[in-house]
Amino acid sequence: MSEPTFPIELTVNGVLREARAPARRLLSDFLRHDLGLTGTHVGCEHGVCGCCTVLLDGDPVRSCLTFAVTVAGHEITTVEGLAGPGGEPSTVQRAFHEEHALQCGFCTPGFLCTVTALLRDTPHPTDAEILEGISGNLCRCTGYQNIVRAVRRAAGEA
Incomplete structure (x- = not known):
């Protein structure tokens, strides 16, 4: 039996994105596997190391401790979104x-x-x-x- 999925619409790095994911999908996995943004790294998977830190509405959060469905309607900035509009480093x-x-x-x-x-x-x-x-x-x-x-x-x- 397939796990039910839920629609998730959010802004990632300034772009409105939509995908479906199970309720248990972590934001780190959602970003990497569903949206293809592999810059967010997963280290300890317990929120200790900080490798998975992204900005949620501008504030740092551990994406390995955050369910993707809880960020629907919010803005996420990953490492890929820190560069300027022309790709110049921040x-x-x-x-x-x-x-x-x-x-x-x-x-x-x-x-x-x-x-x-x-x-x-x-x-x-x-x-x-x-x-x-x-x-x-x-x-x-x-x-x-x-x-x-x-x-x-x-x-x-x-």
Whole structure:
């Protein structure tokens, strides 16, 4: 017996999107498998690592803990939606590149979404605010120094 699906209409990266999904489909899986937006990564699947962080109406959320049906009618921004209209990298993306704030890159989409929201709310954060702001995102490669430098750089350019 097939699991019933429900219509989900939402705006993703500025584009109205529609698809059907079971009530239990996680937003991370909906974005990746139903909408083909594979920039959102799934790490721990428990909301601990932050790899799956996207912006829901501008606020960071763990897409691996959010059911897709609950975001119907809302606006989602994924890492694919952070770049400018011509595809030019955002200030945060550029700063991460310039400061070498990534190594394997698996955690990067979640960091980019988190930092984008952090700098919107706190345009000139202190080091303590930066550390608090990124504390929900885990990186196994970088040691965080370059990530913190990238946030500082992005704040200086914003």
